[in-house]
Amino acid sequence: MIIWCFIVILPLWVLVIDSFKTKLSIYTNPFGLPAKWNFNNYFSVFRDSQFLIYFKNSFIVVILSLLIMLFVTSLASYSFANWKGKGSKILFFFMIAGMMLPIKIASIKILEIMKILGLINTIWSLVPIYVAMGIPIGIFILTEFIREIPYSLTEAALLDGAGRFKIYHMIIMPLIKPALATVAIYNLVPFWNDLWFPLILINNEKSKTLLLGVNKLFGQYQTDWSKVMAVLTLSAIPVLTLYLSMSKQFISGITAGSVKG
Amino acid sequence: MKIKSKKQKKSYSCVEEKKYYWLRYIIPALLFYVVFMAYPLLDSLRLSLYTGNTINSRTFVGLKNFIVLFTDPQKSTRYWSAFGNTWIFFLINMVMQNCLGILFAVILTNRTMKGRQFYQTIIFIPTTFAVLVTGYLWKLLLNPIWSGPTLEKIGLGFLAQPYLGQSSTALISCTLVSCWQWMGIPTMMFVAALRNVPEDCIEAAEIEGANSRQLFARVKLPLIKPTVGMVSILTFVNNFNAFDIIFAMENANGAPEYSTDLIGTLFYRVGIAGQHPIGIPDTGLGAAIATITFFVLALGVVPTLKATQGGDN
Numbered sequence: 001m002i003i004w005c006f007i008v009i010l011p012l013w014v015l016v017i018d019s020f021k022t023k024l025s026i027y028t029n030p031f032g033l034p035a036k037w038n039f040n041n042y043f044s045v046f047r048d049s050q051f052l053i054y055f056k057n058s059f060i061v062v063i064l065s066l067l068i069m070l071f072v073t074s075l076a077s078y079s080f081a082n083w084k085g086k087g088s089k090i091l092f093f094f095m096i097a098g099m100m101l102p103i104k105i106a107s108i109k110i111l112e113i114m115k116i117l118g119l120i121n122t123i124w125s126l127v128p129i130y131v132a133m134g135i136p137i138g139i140f141i142l143t144e145f146i147r148e149i150p151y152s153l154t155e156a157a158l159l160d161g162a163g164r165f166k167i168y169h170m171i172i173m174p175l176i177k178p179a180l181a182t183v184a185i186y187n188l189v190p191f192w193n194d195l196w197f198p199l200i201l202i203n204n205e206k207s208k209t210l211l212l213g214v215n216k217l218f219g220q221y222q223t224d225w226s227k228v229m230a231v232l233t234l235s236a237i238p239v240l241t242l243y244l245s246m247s248k249q250f251i252s253g254i255t256a257g258s259v260k261g
Numbered sequence: 262m263k264i265k266s267k268k269q270k271k272s273y274s275c276v277e278e279k280k281y282y283w284l285r286y287i288i289p290a291l292l293f294y295v296v297f298m299a300y301p302l303l304d305s306l307r308l309s310l311y312t313g314n315t316i317n318s319r320t321f322v323g324l325k326n327f328i329v330l331f332t333d334p335q336k337s338t339r340y341w342s343a344f345g346n347t348w349i350f351f352l353i354n355m356v357m358q359n360c361l362g363i364l365f366a367v368i369l370t371n372r373t374m375k376g377r378q379f380y381q382t383i384i385f386i387p388t389t390f391a392v393l394v395t396g397y398l399w400k401l402l403l404n405p406i407w408s409g410p411t412l413e414k415i416g417l418g419f420l421a422q423p424y425l426g427q428s429s430t431a432l433i434s435c436t437l438v439s440c441w442q443w444m445g446i447p448t449m450m451f452v453a454a455l456r457n458v459p460e461d462c463i464e465a466a467e468i469e470g471a472n473s474r475q476l477f478a479r480v481k482l483p484l485i486k487p488t489v490g491m492v493s494i495l496t497f498v499n500n501f502n503a504f505d506i507i508f509a510m511e512n513a514n515g516a517p518e519y520s521t522d523l524i525g526t527l528f529y530r531v532g533i534a535g536q537h538p539i540g541i542p543d544t545g546l547g548a549a550i551a552t553i554t555f556f557v558l559a560l561g562v563v564p565t566l567k568a569t570q571g572g573d574n
Contacts, residue, residue: 004361004365004384004444005380005383005384007441008383008384008386008387008441009383011398011399011402012386014398014401014402015398018401026407027406027407068293071289072289072290072293073290075286075287075289075290076286076287076289076290076291078286079283079284079286079287080287082283083282083283083284085283087281087284088283091287091291094299095290095291095294098294098298098299100494100498100558100562101302101498101555101558102498102499102501102502102558103297103298103301103302104502104504104525104528105302105305105502105551105554105555106298106301106302106304106305106551107301107305107528107532107533107551108301108305108308108532108533108544108547108548108551109300109301109302109304109305109308110297110301111533113296113297113301128293128296128297129297131293131297132293132294132296132297132298133298135290135293135294135298136294139290164282168286189388189389192391193390193391193392193393195391195392195393195504195505195508196504196505200529200533211391211393214391214393214394214397215393218397225401225407228397228401229398229401232394232397232398235391235394236389236390236391236394239389239390240386240389240390243385243386243389244382247381247382247385250385250389251381251385251445251449
């Protein structure tokens with residue numbers, strides 16, 4: 001156990017510490033603290049690349065996808081939890097089946113659809129894909145959760161004359177907040193860290209996501225590992241800080257898919 | 262959405278609703294799901310029977326893509342080597358993730374364990390990293406020019422090998438890095454499963470005089486079988502699409518000499534990026550590769566689900 005933790009920490013230590021060294025000193029002194037703290041790597045990443053643009057793109061895509069995804073899945077789950085018909089069951093299983101099927105297989109067709117929609121090379125092409133990717137697991141978790149809300153609450157509201165939609169956003173939504181957070185976290189990491197779809201859909205500088213940018217900078221800095229380490233550190237920081245500040249929710253969120261309702 | 266809510270306010274004050282009332286809540290999600298997931302997936306299966314790169318130039322060729330993929334000497338060698346590599350990649354991953362995952366979980370659920378939270382947090386860190394980042398990081402760590410001097414100092418100089426440059430070690434190195442990254446997920450899944458083992462089962466076994474090894478093998482292991490199945494399915498599905506790790510650590514060609522070529526990278530070259538030196542993607546052939554993957558996944562997932570998740574479904 002301790003050995004494994006060491007195997008985990010050592011690379012991370014190298015990642016952070018070597019990003020503060022100069023090009024050559026990472027070879028002479030790979031593991032120790034830098035003799036002289038060198039922040040130039042970070043400055044040059046910001047100076048000669050569009051790192052902030054990449055960052056902004058990723059941020060917009062992830063937040064937008066999460067919001068749309070949470071909205072449509074919570075609506076659908078609300079319906080699945082209440083609708084007791086044959087159609088409900090069939091649709092439910094149809095939409096859950098996507099959990100086991102990787103969307104990557106469909107890439108060729110998705111590429112074509114995006115070309116037709118004219119979204120290729122824009123960050124907007126990523127949003128609907130991520131939304132679709134998050135839907136199966138979202139419905140799976142949220143439906144289960146909404147079913148557990150006592151029906152008497154809904155009944156009381158119906159007697160008071162509230163419409164179904166009003167019940168959804170006044171009663172159901174506040175109650176399923178923890179489940180929404182779980183679904184959001186579960187999808188946050190794959191959305192943020194996705195390389196495949198940006199790689200096949202985006203080819204112009206302005207719309208690159210963070211990881212595509214990292215990929216490009218890697219090629220650019222190839223021989224200068226200390227700069228590469230700076231880029232990698234910068235790209236990992238957002239999710240990492242989020243994780244370290246709420247690791248419990250993160251762990252339960254990411255493993256949520258496996259725990260059967 | 263606004264229009265919808267107005268419609269709903271008109272009626273439905275009582276519990277009885279029209280037959281398809283609930284459908285309208287599902288439609289937005291259904292639309293996204295069908296247009297960007299279900300339809301492209303099914304249509305990719307159809308495309309494997311066609312040739313041509315644009316919608317207008319497409320012609321029906323039946324099973325020709327599959328025949329080419331399996332019989333054309335050059336293409337079939339590439340395909341089968343990628344197919345084999347993917348299995349190696351998957352099997353190592355699966356054995357490592359299940360065995361180490363269970364081991365770590367047993368240690369972590371041990372009541373006398375100190376600093377559990379701390380270890381959990383650390384094991385889970387790499388999971389939050391992008392595969393690309395992990396790949397590049399390990400590319401440096403496995404670089405003998407970088408690590409050689411230090412290894413020599415502690416007397417392990419023979420370990421400084423160009424692991425990523427030798428065909429014999431490249432695939433295994435990439436696989437182990439992938440294990441390193443994802444270890445946290447199976448571990449935590451097993452931890453959750455072990456915590457759910459009812460206390461009275463353990464007590465009963467202890468009263469009967471079972472030692473800790475028997476307790477684990479006879480009581481706990483059967484009870485966490487569904488989780489073993491789930492971990493296996495997850496690694497199966499994910500590894501048959503692995504692409505990022507090879508792309509980062511080697512390149513999309515599965516260097517050196519295609520020894521790390523997986524289905525994921527082959528699919529990328531053939532179906533999306535286009536093969537060197539032509540550079541024009543062959544969508545039909547790519548779709549054929551995707552179709553085979555689809556059926557392999559279905560054949561693997563469904564029986565595993567049945568075997569391990571039975572009883573509570």
